[in-house]
Amino acid sequence: MQFYLDGFRGGDPDLRPAAPCRRDRGPHAPLPEQVDVLIAGCGPAGLCLAAQLSQFPEIETMIVEPKPGPMEKGQADGVNTRTMEMFQAFGFAEMVKRESYWVNQTAFWMPDPDNPDHIRRVGRVQDVPDDSSEMPHTLLNQARVHELFLGVMRNAPARLEPDYGWALQDLSIDTATADHPVTVTLVNTGVNAGATRTLRANYVVGADGARSVVRKAIGGELQGDAGHQAWGVMDILANTDFPDVRQKCLVASAREGNILILPREGGYLFRMYVELDKLNPDERVSSRNLGREDIIAAANRIMRPYAVDVKEVVWWSIYEIGHRLSNRFDDVPAEEATARTPRVFTVGDACHTHSPKAGQGMNVSMGDAFNLGWKLAHVLRGRAAPSLLHSYSAERRAEAKRLIDTDQAWARIMSAPPGKSELDGAGMPRIQKQFIENLEFTQGLAVQYQPSALTGAPTHQALASGQEIGRRFHSAPVVRVADAMRMQLGHVAEADGRWRLYLFAGSGDGGAPGSALHRLATWLETDPQSPVLRFTRPDEDIDAVIDIRAVFQQSFDALACEGMPPLLRPVKGRLGLHDHEKVFCVDHKGRGDIFDLRGIDREQGCMIVVRPDQYIAQILPLDGRAELSGFFDGILLAPDLD
Numbered sequence: 001m002q003f004y005l006d007g008f009r010g011g012d013p014d015l016r017p018a019a020p021c022r023r024d025r026g027p028h029a030p031l032p033e034q035v036d037v038l039i040a041g042c043g044p045a046g047l048c049l050a051a052q053l054s055q056f057p058e059i060e061t062m063i064v065e066p067k068p069g070p071m072e073k074g075q076a077d078g079v080n081t082r083t084m085e086m087f088q089a090f091g092f093a094e095m096v097k098r099e100s101y102w103v104n105q106t107a108f109w110m111p112d113p114d115n116p117d118h119i120r121r122v123g124r125v126q127d128v129p130d131d132s133s134e135m136p137h138t139l140l141n142q143a144r145v146h147e148l149f150l151g152v153m154r155n156a157p158a159r160l161e162p163d164y165g166w167a168l169q170d171l172s173i174d175t176a177t178a179d180h181p182v183t184v185t186l187v188n189t190g191v192n193a194g195a196t197r198t199l200r201a202n203y204v205v206g207a208d209g210a211r212s213v214v215r216k217a218i219g220g221e222l223q224g225d226a227g228h229q230a231w232g233v234m235d236i237l238a239n240t241d242f243p244d245v246r247q248k249c250l251v252a253s254a255r256e257g258n259i260l261i262l263p264r265e266g267g268y269l270f271r272m273y274v275e276l277d278k279l280n281p282d283e284r285v286s287s288r289n290l291g292r293e294d295i296i297a298a299a300n301r302i303m304r305p306y307a308v309d310v311k312e313v314v315w316w317s318i319y320e321i322g323h324r325l326s327n328r329f330d331d332v333p334a335e336e337a338t339a340r341t342p343r344v345f346t347v348g349d350a351c352h353t354h355s356p357k358a359g360q361g362m363n364v365s366m367g368d369a370f371n372l373g374w375k376l377a378h379v380l381r382g383r384a385a386p387s388l389l390h391s392y393s394a395e396r397r398a399e400a401k402r403l404i405d406t407d408q409a410w411a412r413i414m415s416a417p418p419g420k421s422e423l424d425g426a427g428m429p430r431i432q433k434q435f436i437e438n439l440e441f442t443q444g445l446a447v448q449y450q451p452s453a454l455t456g457a458p459t460h461q462a463l464a465s466g467q468e469i470g471r472r473f474h475s476a477p478v479v480r481v482a483d484a485m486r487m488q489l490g491h492v493a494e495a496d497g498r499w500r501l502y503l504f505a506g507s508g509d510g511g512a513p514g515s516a517l518h519r520l521a522t523w524l525e526t527d528p529q530s531p532v533l534r535f536t537r538p539d540e541d542i543d544a545v546i547d548i549r550a551v552f553q554q555s556f557d558a559l560a561c562e563g564m565p566p567l568l569r570p571v572k573g574r575l576g577l578h579d580h581e582k583v584f585c586v587d588h589k590g591r592g593d594i595f596d597l598r599g600i601d602r603e604q605g606c607m608i609v610v611r612p613d614q615y616i617a618q619i620l621p622l623d624g625r626a627e628l629s630g631f632f633d634g635i636l637l638a639p640d641l642d
Contacts, residue, residue: 002581005573012155014091019057019157031163031197032062034180036380038201039063040168040214042070044142045348045365046207047149051090052373052495054156059380061160062201066167066189070150071143073235073315076362077264077271079145081128082444082472083363084135085614086370089495092148093135100138101265103127107244108432111254118305119253123432127248129439131597134475134488137443140265142362165190166197171204171217173331173343182343203376204344207369210324212350218331220346222353224324224404230276230288232295234316237268242306245270250431256301269314274299276318292316323404326351329393341386342393345372352400354407363444364403368396370495374612377497383535383545383636395449406441409434447471449615453634456609456618463606464504464619465599473500473610476594477587481556482580486587489594490614492549497612503550504595506605506622510554511583512563516605516622517550521565523625524548530625531632532567537639541572543579545636552585553595553602559585 003013023032037053039046042065053061079096087093106127112120128137153160169187180200188195206214210222249261257275264270274295277288292313300307329351330342348365372392378384440446448470449455455470467474475490493500505517512518524530525542535545550568552559561583568582586593595602607628609618620627
């Protein structure tokens with residue numbers, strides 16, 4: 001962590017210096033009349049987006065929430081490994097690891113053939129396959145996740161805080177103007193309930209849930225079907241003789257339905273998703289008048305011969321499975337896509353809903369926000385044209401469709417009685433087989449963006465076969481040369497809107513003058529065609545847009561830092577200090593060689609271009625300078641120096 005770049009300062013290093021242009025948030029300060037980005041909803045998607053944008057105080061961001069304050073308990077709890085990688089970029093993954101429950105094993109329980117009214121354990125599966133991610137799969141109260149994002153917002157230069165007690169009531173878009181074209185009406189839900197305020201925004205993002213006002217305002221409709229199955233969920237403190245209560249469990253009974261057990265943080269709390277009643281095609285779950293006692297009774301029927309003695313119900317809810325996808329993720333109809341660019345977006349449940357059994361709701365919602373945030377920042381800061389914003393809908397709607405298709409199959413299999421699923425007779429319990437096949441999906445690692453301006457063609461994929469273009473950058477252990485620090489290479493990427501360019505040196509290349517990597521670094525630093533020079537403003541640090549790191553095959557003590565190109569020890573900040581944290585080498589102490597682990601060509605080396613949201617944009621040879629320039633030419637704008 002680097003925090004003395006612009007001079008020594010004491011106190012909490014996460015608390016960054018406040019920007020002088022930040023909004024007055026005093027108790028009697030009025031709401032602003034106009035903002036750059038208005039976010040509706042303080043769920044995980046809205047707060048993730050706000051946390052990103054809070055890093056840029058020149059972007060006036062506002063986030064509103066109808067509730068009077070932050071969430072305290074309940075709702076989602078699963079944090080998959082991909083989301084943990086994202087949390088690392090925001091700086092609080094270690095805190096989540098410390099506080100959360102780690103899902104290490106998943107146990108499967110099925111009817112006992114000798115006594116079908118009783119269940120028995122039939123198998124266990126390692127929940128996170130080896131080397132799929134350096135991060136664990138964790139379970140943590142959604143309210144705590146919210147609190148961590150709120151902490152990032154408060155510590156950021158913008159000192160961003162939600163405006164509680166305000167709901168977005170309506171919006172309209174003036175397509176004839178480019179200056180704050182979205183007019184928004186807010187309604188007070190607090191002490192001045194019913195009072196309205198109107199403001200204008202450049203962009204509006206609806207993170208306002210499945211009944212989204214924003215989605216309806218842009219003509220979006222959730223399309224799909226319901227599973228006609230009632231489920232109950234409860235967080236409880238209880239005693240039980242069920243032996244696997246502190247492991248994630250999938251339990252299928254012969255006649256009474258199914259249960260998903262998820263241990264929670266803190267050692268005692270656990271969550272149960274309990275299958276209840278089938279619903280008629282025209283029936284809503286609310287008509288059954290089911291309550292928490294019904295959930296507890298059903299759980300005890302399903303788990304026989306074991307029993308659950310509930311001491312405290314912390315939170316509970318009853319819902320029905322629904323799989324629905326919005327027909328649009330932004331305000332621009334397909335037939336107008338060439339004529340104008342989006343001004344209003346939806347994220348999370350506002351544009352896709354599904355069952356909670358695969359644990360993807362909160363994770364995919366935050367993935368939406370992480371995808372959109374850096375693009376909004378690029379456009380508003382003049383680094384990219386507004387046409388970049390079309391890519392949000394193109395990329396995230398395809399992934400939401402994949403999520404819903406997979407979740408439908410999973411929900412169908414989990415709800416089918418034993419002997420009635422298409423996977424029965426497959427050699428192992430159907431739930432266990434499907435769970436294993438879905439592991440990449442449930443970890444959040446199946447996302448792959450298709451070729452576009454942001455994701456290059458796989459022409460040079462063979463140079464790094466284990467870092468697939470369009471998928472997230474798969475971290476691996478390295479050693480930082482300056483201080484021999486063993487660490488994960490992917491952890492240098494922060495949620496700061498910057499691109500990453502990783503230079504992997506070929507065999508025998510130690511970065512000395514005349515080597516391939518030295519020549520490339522010199523070109524990047526000095527040539528007018530270099531994207532580093534073309535897209536970095538004269539008053540910015542040289543790594544303000546593209547953060548360059550080099551990885552060598554030698555051990556740290558065999559590399560001569562004094563012979564490295566100046567780009568790998570750049571002068572930065574107000575004091576002109578050298579950055580010593582740009583150079584890495586392989587880990588020779590047994591944790592794994594990144595070249596071997598990720599299939600990087602040892603002879604030639606390569607460049608890996610990584611987007612600000614940690615997805616691989618392109619892989620190129622070290623002499624692929626024209627291709628590198630051409631790639632960034634298709635995305636970034638040169639600064640206006642007038």
